[in-house]
Amino acid sequence: MPPFDVPEGDPFGPHNLPYGVFSLPGSAERTVGVRLGDHVLDAGAAAHALGSPYASLLARPTLNPLLAAGRTAWSDVRRALTAWVTVPAHRETVEPFFHPLSEVTLHLPFEVADYVDFYASENHARNVGQIFRPDAADSLTPNWKHLPIGYHGRSGTVVVSGTDVVRPSGQRKAPADPAPVFGPSVRLDIEAEVGFVVGVPSEQGRAVPLSAYRDHVFGLFLLNDWSARDIQAWEYVPLGPFLGKSFATSVSAWITPLDALDEARVAPPARTHDLLPYLDDSGEEPGGYDLRITVTINGHDVSECPFSTMYWTAAQQLAHMTVNGASLRTGDLYGSGTVSGPTERERGSLLELTWNGRDPLELPDGKRAFLEDGDVVTLSAWAPGPDGVRVGLGEVTGRVVPAS
Amino acid sequence: MPPFDVPEGDPFGPHNLPYGVFSLPGSAERTVGVRLGDHVLDAGAAAHALGSPYASLLARPTLNPLLAAGRTAWSDVRRALTAWVTVPAHRETVEPFFHPLSEVTLHLPFEVADYVDFYASENHARNVGQIFRPDAADSLTPNWKHLPIGYHGRSGTVVVSGTDVVRPSGQRKAPADPAPVFGPSVRLDIEAEVGFVVGVPSEQGRAVPLSAYRDHVFGLFLLNDWSARDIQAWEYVPLGPFLGKSFATSVSAWITPLDALDEARVAPPARTHDLLPYLDDSGEEPGGYDLRITVTINGHDVSECPFSTMYWTAAQQLAHMTVNGASLRTGDLYGSGTVSGPTERERGSLLELTWNGRDPLELPDGKRAFLEDGDVVTLSAWAPGPDGVRVGLGEVTGRVVPAS
Missing domain, CATH: 2.30.30.230 (Fumarylacetoacetase, N-terminal domain)
Structure with missing residues (x-):
């Protein structure tokens, strides 16, 4: 029964x-x-x-x-x-x-306090670097291996799975254009991520060490950081993403407590650079999670993203976010950054999957360089659990509706 | 009596x-x-x-x-x-x-929802460009005259005037250093700004036009966007300021309603570029405010910053912030960006006043390239009011205490 x-x-x-x-x-x-x-x-x-x-x-x-x-x-x-x-x-x-x-x-399962988004996948960061800075000697910026790069996003536009996403409008300017033009984004994208929610607050002026991660973070969930690549490309120098991201961020309706994921913990990739002590997790419990995220568009699989490949862990991100004395509040949300694995079909964004539109995906319902109105994007995931049983993560889904 | x-x-x-x-x-x-x-x-x-x-x-x-x-x-x-x-x-x-x-x-007079900080002073943006990109052909980035550049900050560390500010620690790396070092910031700075608070929310997916500024924004106040320049310089490429700013933002305890500032309204500087229609304020009421901000360190005047010189107005910032459909919530706070006038003693940051430490200020209690522990920074301001009487803005003050 x-x-x-x-x-x-x-x-x-x-x-x-x-x-x-x-x-x-x-x-x-x-x-x-x-x-x-x-x-x-x-x-x-x-x-x-x-x-x-x-x-x-x-x-x-x-x-x-x-x-x-x-x-x-x-x-x-x-x-x-x-x-x-x-x-x-x-x-x-x-x-x-x-x-x-x-x-x-x-x-929406919790009231979002601050929202921070990281950039913790080396594959993603290298792909983005190659796409946008093809002439750079290194596809990673010099700081990338020394700190988990992050920025603040808009808390007020975090929505629960199932909420329609209105295509954003904004300025865009191709390098050859004489001036920016205004209109609905023509490069609307997704970012497949894992979000973490803070339960226990911390005091302003005090860093939260790596070892206190489990005392502060309650659980995790799937997150789609919708991104308008054309708006982002024109606006983001020098102060980072703003309107290209702030129109909507979708989160799952279900928060998986970290206590349900003990069997999924894995060591992060081997570190290629020495880490400063506050980020050195070599003496800590394994900080990664073996989550596999499936991305579908209108029900068609387009990617399977291995969270275990993330270079920076959630514990490192928490330690970094607070090392300057920034306090935590109940409901603080932080995203992992786009989860991209090493191979072509393990990438967590259309930017990477289509190489900035150069190689559109061939879906049964047509080609996709970026998202079209009416497209439904769904992220789902699972992790290894006890006795070989999977731990499912609640899906996050959203439909693109035309610009208003 | x-x-x-x-x-x-x-x-x-x-x-x-x-x-x-x-x-x-x-x-x-x-x-x-x-x-x-x-x-x-x-x-x-x-x-x-x-x-x-x-x-x-x-x-x-x-x-x-x-x-x-x-x-x-x-x-x-x-x-x-x-x-x-x-x-x-x-x-x-x-x-x-x-x-x-x-x-x-x-x-703290209101519960802060989202916090956005802009970069709306042309003098400030040009000074920063000259200091950090001395070889660039133009000290402004190509987008600067087309949109009010902004980014999200940390709402949870906004504090009321009078709150001590703990010197932040973090990573810094001078270009010649082989690797980053960790420690208390050695380039702790201020940014003299004006903050605006949103009263009436807006719906996700709908832009708020320029003309609706007074229907949404309740009032303004002084804001000190404390900034650790060494942390910021190392972290900010490619996703913008994060820990260099997120440790504390001080706001006045007093919110001046816009209704008290009718006599202070002035036209912003003449625009040098055509604006897209959603930012074109040529048919609107004057969008600037004739506020004069005095910055003191330990009671000694170091700067007087003319808010009337800001290129982008609060109404334009509101229209831009929402043009992608981002919703507003009651308590959303947005900062103008550092207020710097055209002359040397009108600059709103030590970065500019000392030209990145090259020309320390000579104060009665010693030289200052950047802030020292124990320094008390106070912003105060006034605007023209009815019958020639000034409208005072509540001061924002804060003392730097040693790193913890």
């Missing part, structure tokens, strides 16, 4: 239990849900019914209170949830609080 | 009435205050006592509800406040709700 009886090997089985926020049809009330198979558990209601002390963290319209509660609470709540959905004695009590995923509306 | 009897010509007289948030000694309760001379009026308490419908907007711990209420409410509240502090019949009722400024604690 569903929902307890998720099929053996389901990537959203009781070993996973990602968190989201949902509402029921006809209701504006949002509350924390936990995904099990193709159902969602109203976690706060279940906690109430079971007399659990965690009801106050779970019967809330965002994940922020749970995020702020800290690592011990995260483990305790996860242990309790695991019991509620696996111990037969709880079944009768808990079952009424499951709802089919198809019947609920999923919302 | 104070506080109604502010001296004739006081820059914080009843023609000004900036808004802030304060608490009384021994109390954690924050509420909206309005400055009159050297007193602050508990605006919510006064509204209650007078039976005003605006009590619900004013008896709040941040300005956000007032910001969100919109332009008609802003005007109505301002008109009511003006009456409360000028009409003799209200005096007895209102007077108990005034507190000496020296007795209250001032707080």
Whole structure:
């Protein structure tokens, strides 16, 4: 009988239990849900019914209170949830609080504080360097191997999976054009990334060391950093990306707690340069994750991106982001940067997959240099879990709608 | 008898009435205050006592509800406040709700949503270009005269005037160094700017036109965008400033409503390039403000920065920031960029004032290439007001404390 009886090997089985926020049809009330198979558990209601002390963290319209509660609470709540959905004695009590995923509306799972995006894939950085600076001696900038390059993005335009993305308009100027022109972007792209959410804040003026990563970061999720390459190319010197990125960033509705990914941890690629002590993770637990991200356009596979190839880890990014004393807040989101592997079909952006439009993708519904109106882009992913069972990451999907 | 009897010509007289948030000694309760001379009026308490419908907007711990209420409410509240502090019949009722400024604690006046920083002074951009790219044919990048260059900063480290600023640590690398070194910044700088706060949000996917500036932006204030030039120089290619700026941004405790600055409006400098229609302000009201910002270090004047020389206006910045469909939220903050005038003593950063340290300032307490621990930097400003009376802007001050 569903929902307890998720099929053996389901990537959203009781070993996973990602968190989201949902509402029921006809209701504006949002509350924390936990995904099990193709159902969602109203976690706060279940906690109430079971007399659990965690009801106050779970019967809330965002994940922020749970995020702020800290690592011990995260483990305790996860242990309790695991019991509620696996111990037969709880079944009768808990079952009424499951709802089919198809019947609920999923919302942005947490209130985004600051949003930072990194640039941590060496393959991606080298591809971009070769495309945009073909004459440079090195496709990487001189700082790339010394620090995880990042910048702040726009928190207010982070949207949940399923939200339509309006094609942005803006200025663009090809090098040979005498002046910029204005109009809808003609080079709308994706960036397949993994996002991380901070739970526990830190004090301004104090760095957060590498070793404190698991005390601050609650979980991860798929992220699509939509990018208008033509707008970006004209605006980004000298202060970085702005309108080419700020129109929309899509995130999954499901946050996978780091506690569900212990079997997925892997060492990052061998370091080619000595790292300054605050970034030296040689004495730390493995900082990478063996996630494989599949990118589809209108249901057609276009890429499979190996997150294990990322040069900089989430722990290094956190340490770098705070080493100047910048504080963390509950709900801070940081993206890994585009995930691109070493081979052609492992690239996380159309910029790379089509080599800036030179080699369009041949899809069953036509060629694609960049995205067309109506295109639906979906990222999905899985990681190795316990006993050979996969841990599924909640997909992130979005449809391009015409410029307004 | 104070506080109604502010001296004739006081820059914080009843023609000004900036808004802030304060608490009384021994109390954690924050509420909206309005400055009159050297007193602050508990605006919510006064509204209650007078039976005003605006009590619900004013008896709040941040300005956000007032910001969100919109332009008609802003005007109505301002008109009511003006009456409360000028009409003799209200005096007895209102007077108990005034507190000496020296007795209250001032707080961050609004919850910052997104923070964007622009680069709108042509003098500043040319100075920076000459310092960092001395061999370039043009000290401005090719896009500079076509769009207001901007980038997102860190909202979570915006602090109110008076907050100490911890010297940031980070990586730096001089061109001749074989590898980066780590340590406290040795080129800690300021940027004298004006900040603008958005009240009324906008919808994602819709641009906000130039003409809607006054419908969305509530007011302005002084802002010090602390900058570690050594960290910034090493990190900023290709994605822009990050840790060189994200450690702290100081804002005034007092937000001056745009309604108080009607007499200060001036036309921006003549445009040297045709503007795309969404930035063309030739048919709009004058978009500049005649603000004069004084910068002091430890009480010694080092610069007077004329805001009227800014090439890009706040209305143009708003239109640009949203032209790609990026939405606005209540509490969005955007900075003008460093305000530098055409002459040597009108520059808004030490980078420019000392020409990257080459020509240190001679202050009574010693030479300054960049900031030393213990230095107190203060920005203050005024604008022309009605009948020749100045409109004072609340100062923004901060002391540099040693790296932690």
